[in-house]
Amino acid sequence: WSDLGRREGRTPPRSKSFARCLxxxxxxxxxxxFLL
Known part of the structure; x- marks a missing residue:
């Protein structure tokens, strides 16, 4: 998770929100x- 946070810090806000949406x-x- 720390590596992901570091990588997310370098990306612009648009791709960051896109990654969060994904x-x-x-x-x-x-x-x-899980419900199935």
Whole structure:
């Protein structure tokens, strides 16, 4: 996680929010499959 935070610090805000959106989507998909 620390490596991810370091890499995220170098990226512009737009890609940072995009990466956060992808992370939230991945967690939602995992939760969905967990309910199945």
């Amino acid at each position: 992370l939230i989507m991945e967690l939602d998909i995992r939760f969905f499959f």
